[in-house]
Amino acid sequence: MALQRVLVSLARRSFSTASTTSPMSRLFANTDYTPNPLEHASGIEKKQLIAELAGNDDPFDVSVVKRGACTKDQPQVVLSCNHERLVGCICEEDSESVVWMWLRQNESKRCACGYWFKLQKKEPL
Amino acid sequence: MLASFQLFNMVFLTAKMFNQSLNSWMFFFNLMMMMLISAIWWRDVVREPTFESRHTKEVLKGLKIGMMLFITSEVFFFLSFFWAFFHSSLSPDIFIGQKWPCKGIKSFNPMSIPLMNTLILLSSGVTLTVSHHFMMLGQKKKSTQFLILTVVLGIYFSVLQYVEYLEASFSIADSVYGSCFFMATGFHGIHVLIGTVFLSICLIRNIKKHFSSYHHFGFEAAAWYWHFVDVVWLFLYICIYWFGK
Numbered sequence: 108m109a110l111q112r113v114l115v116s117l118a119r120r121s122f123s124t125a126s127t128t129s130p131m132s133r134l135f136a137n138t139d140y141t142p143n144p145l146e147h148a149s150g151i152e153k154k155q156l157i158a159e160l161a162g163n164d165d166p167f168d169v170s171v172v173k174r175g176a177c178t179k180d181q182p183q184v185v186l187s188c189n190h191e192r193l194v195g196c197i198c199e200e201d202s203e204s205v206v207w208m209w210l211r212q213n214e215s216k217r218c219a220c221g222y223w224f225k226l227q228k229k230e231p232l
Numbered sequence: 233m234l235a236s237f238q239l240f241n242m243v244f245l246t247a248k249m250f251n252q253s254l255n256s257w258m259f260f261f262n263l264m265m266m267m268l269i270s271a272i273w274w275r276d277v278v279r280e281p282t283f284e285s286r287h288t289k290e291v292l293k294g295l296k297i298g299m300m301l302f303i304t305s306e307v308f309f310f311l312s313f314f315w316a317f318f319h320s321s322l323s324p325d326i327f328i329g330q331k332w333p334c335k336g337i338k339s340f341n342p343m344s345i346p347l348m349n350t351l352i353l354l355s356s357g358v359t360l361t362v363s364h365h366f367m368m369l370g371q372k373k374k375s376t377q378f379l380i381l382t383v384v385l386g387i388y389f390s391v392l393q394y395v396e397y398l399e400a401s402f403s404i405a406d407s408v409y410g411s412c413f414f415m416a417t418g419f420h421g422i423h424v425l426i427g428t429v430f431l432s433i434c435l436i437r438n439i440k441k442h443f444s445s446y447h448h449f450g451f452e453a454a455a456w457y458w459h460f461v462d463v464v465w466l467f468l469y470i471c472i473y474w475f476g477k
């Protein structure tokens with residue numbers, strides 16, 4: 108009997124969670140309440156979801172950007188939360204390769220094809 | 233790094249086992265170490281999305297492609313066994329009696345345990361899909377119940393396969409039929425065991441509320457893997473059990 112009680116108690120313990128009313132503990136409480144994706148997410152995953160809800164589909168700035176004028180006076184601005192970023196330039200419309208270069212903070216850079224790029228620091232998401 | 237050392241040791245000891253004798257202590261030690269390393273690695277894989285929220289959409293995309301490539305590699309792994317089977321069975325050599333199954337081999341009745349196993353695996357595919365749909369609807373309790381059913385069906389399949397192996401009148405060393413049969417069904421059996429463990433982990437994670445109705449890639453990967461194992465069984469059943477009887 109004692110062994111049975113111990114086993115039952117152990118089995119219960121491993122599945123029980125503290126039940127207070129804070130949102131976090133409600134999330135992991137043992138009920139059939141399932142949080143919606145936004146509620147369930149946290150950290151950087153949640154920030155991405157919130158950014159998308161706010162209309163920003165590319166919060167990490169990783170998608171291909173169509174270039175602007177790209178002159179020395181009006182260089183293409185590349186956002187980064189680091190002091191440098193690897194940038195690829197598709198020099199011609201029908202180029203078969205991407206020309207990669209390191210862009211560093213506070214210095215504009217010119218690709219061999221003549222287009223100018225400039226790094227602009229932004230706060231991480 | 234440790235994992236790769238361990239894997240090399242496993243391969244080395246397995247080859248040694250085939251050629252000389254099994255150093256059981258070393259083999260067991262290596263197996264335990266490999267399982268420990270795997271467990272620690274996969275613990276981290278669970279922690280990353282659950283407690284560190286590392287699964288942004290870009291990361292998820294990488295995981296999905298990784299899983300797809302892994303399953304593709306598995307397809308070709310099994311393709312090689314089917315190739316060996318058809319190579320030997322479609323025009324049986326004079327050395328095996330010019331007949332298939334080879335001379336002296338008494339193959340299994342495909343309408344017996346194998347048919348039952350086919351039904352079990354197909355049913356487990358259905359219960360898994362139902363579980364997934366309940367998960368997407370946010371009904372955790374029902375999703376958990378159907379996932380338990382899926383795991384039970386997986387275990388039932390393994391038990392029946394074990395019983396069938398016990399009843400086999402031939403071994404892996406009995407002609408090319410035995411080699412093809414046990415190589416293909418044996419590796420499939422191992423995949424069922426791994427899939428059952430994979431689904432069990434998903435079951436525990438579902439109970440612990442690691443999954444949301446939208447973000448549950450661990451579960452989806454397990455489901456992909458399970459369906460793959462299911463499809464491989466259908467081919468095994470049709471080709472090796474039914475066509476090759």
